[in-house]
Amino acid sequence: MNQKSILHIITGLNRGGAEKSLFSLTTTLQNETNLQHLVLSLTTGGTLEQKFNDSGILTFSLGLNKLRFIHAYKTLQYILQNKQPVIIQGWMYHGNIISSLVKYIFNCKIPIVWNIRHSLYNIKHEKYFTRVVIKICSMISINTDAIIYNSKKSASLHEKYGYKKNKTVVINNGFIIPNIANKLKEQKKFRVMYNISKNNKIIGMVGNYRSFKDYPTCIKAFSKIKINFPDVTFVLVGIQISKENDELMRLIKLYQIEKDILLLGEIKETANIIKSFDIFMLSSMSESFPNVIAEAMSLSIPVVATDTGDVKRIVENTGLVVESRNPDSLGNACIKLLKYDSAKLSSLGNKARHRIQTNYSLAQMTIKYNELYSSLI
Numbered sequence: 001m002n003q004k005s006i007l008h009i010i011t012g013l014n015r016g017g018a019e020k021s022l023f024s025l026t027t028t029l030q031n032e033t034n035l036q037h038l039v040l041s042l043t044t045g046g047t048l049e050q051k052f053n054d055s056g057i058l059t060f061s062l063g064l065n066k067l068r069f070i071h072a073y074k075t076l077q078y079i080l081q082n083k084q085p086v087i088i089q090g091w092m093y094h095g096n097i098i099s100s101l102v103k104y105i106f107n108c109k110i111p112i113v114w115n116i117r118h119s120l121y122n123i124k125h126e127k128y129f130t131r132v133v134i135k136i137c138s139m140i141s142i143n144t145d146a147i148i149y150n151s152k153k154s155a156s157l158h159e160k161y162g163y164k165k166n167k168t169v170v171i172n173n174g175f176i177i178p179n180i181a182n183k184l185k186e187q188k189k190f191r192v193m194y195n196i197s198k199n200n201k202i203i204g205m206v207g208n209y210r211s212f213k214d215y216p217t218c219i220k221a222f223s224k225i226k227i228n229f230p231d232v233t234f235v236l237v238g239i240q241i242s243k244e245n246d247e248l249m250r251l252i253k254l255y256q257i258e259k260d261i262l263l264l265g266e267i268k269e270t271a272n273i274i275k276s277f278d279i280f281m282l283s284s285m286s287e288s289f290p291n292v293i294a295e296a297m298s299l300s301i302p303v304v305a306t307d308t309g310d311v312k313r314i315v316e317n318t319g320l321v322v323e324s325r326n327p328d329s330l331g332n333a334c335i336k337l338l339k340y341d342s343a344k345l346s347s348l349g350n351k352a353r354h355r356i357q358t359n360y361s362l363a364q365m366t367i368k369y370n371e372l373y374s375s376l377i
Helices: 017-032 049-054 069-082 092-105 128-143 152-160 183-193 215-228 246-254 291-298 311-315 327-338 342-359 362-376
Strands: 005-010 036-041 058-061 085-090 112-116 146-149 168-170 201-206 232-237 261-263 279-282 303-306 320-322
Touching: 005 017, 005 092, 017 036, 017 049, 017 291, 017 362, 036 069, 049 058, 058 069, 069 092, 085 092, 085 362, 092 112, 092 128, 112 128, 146 152, 146 362, 152 168, 201 215, 201 291, 215 232, 215 246, 215 327, 279 291, 279 327, 291 303, 291 311, 291 342, 303 311, 303 327, 311 320, 311 342, 320 327
Parallel strands: 005 036, 005 085, 036 058, 085 112, 112 146, 146 168, 201 232, 201 279, 232 261, 279 303, 303 320
Antiparallel strands: none
16 A cells, blocks of 8 residues: 655745745654655756755656646656645645646545745735736635645735635744854854954845845845944845845945945855854845744844744844834844843843744644644545
8 A cells, every 4th residue: 555645836946945844844744754745846856856855755846947738747647646645735826826726637636735935915016927826826715625824924914815714724934943052163163264353243144135035125224234333244145145146236336335245145054154143134025934033043143133924923022123124223223232242142142042942843843734634634
């Protein structure tokens, strides 16, 4: 008898918050339960595909970005016939709509679960095709068996757009609490590597160059901070965060911080970089549950972030949360923390780490997913 499996459908397997959560969830549950987890990419692979395979998670690619429709149909047919999934779970809007289409195209009686990881503040800010998908999903959401949101804010905003409230299940992201015994060593190593003075404070942000990350607000906030605290180095990490990004470089030159900022691009493992920050900053205007916030907090780094999604609920009293799209407020909040002495800043970071340990562990997340899966099989 074939092992029961759950099929996860996601746009691609490049680095991002959803992909990281999918990896943590599938690898943990596959080791702890008798369910096999399969991951289906709508596009062709991605930088994380090998990591999934090396961890025992079987991956498939439909190649829809290359219009390989016959290949896509045959791949889906093979999975349904040979792997016989007992649940199909979509991840994000495109994965969600495809998961529902699979059920109708192949006329299979399999529970459909959606996973939404975005706060829908204003649908006009989305790309045209994404807006269409969001609206179609709202109309067919009644036919799902469950809709998982990773924040309460995301759930309430989508329900206002017609997503069925009785399908709502909120499961927060969960994290492995990292070892920080080598934190001082990594901080010194980072400063030496990039020739940063021991007297400089480091403020950093990790996030791919996407519109909802609101890099204009980030750079404007950096500029304000620099005027008040000249001895500060800014560090940015993520896809397209490089000197080759003309749009980003125009902003940096406009606010005259070229000599004060490091653009490190995409980095596979960001923990050692984040450990080197004195303050972690997030300038996003639209998110649901930003993983990087919890990751920084778990490393005992105080956070200054914009009030988007469940950020205020995650951070609580362990950092500062300000309104989005307001560089002055974001800059002033960072300045406030820069005025703290080392002991006070360290204490705030320790409180942040304890909050993630207590409320947002990977174990808590996987238990809730497993309970949902068990109820549907």
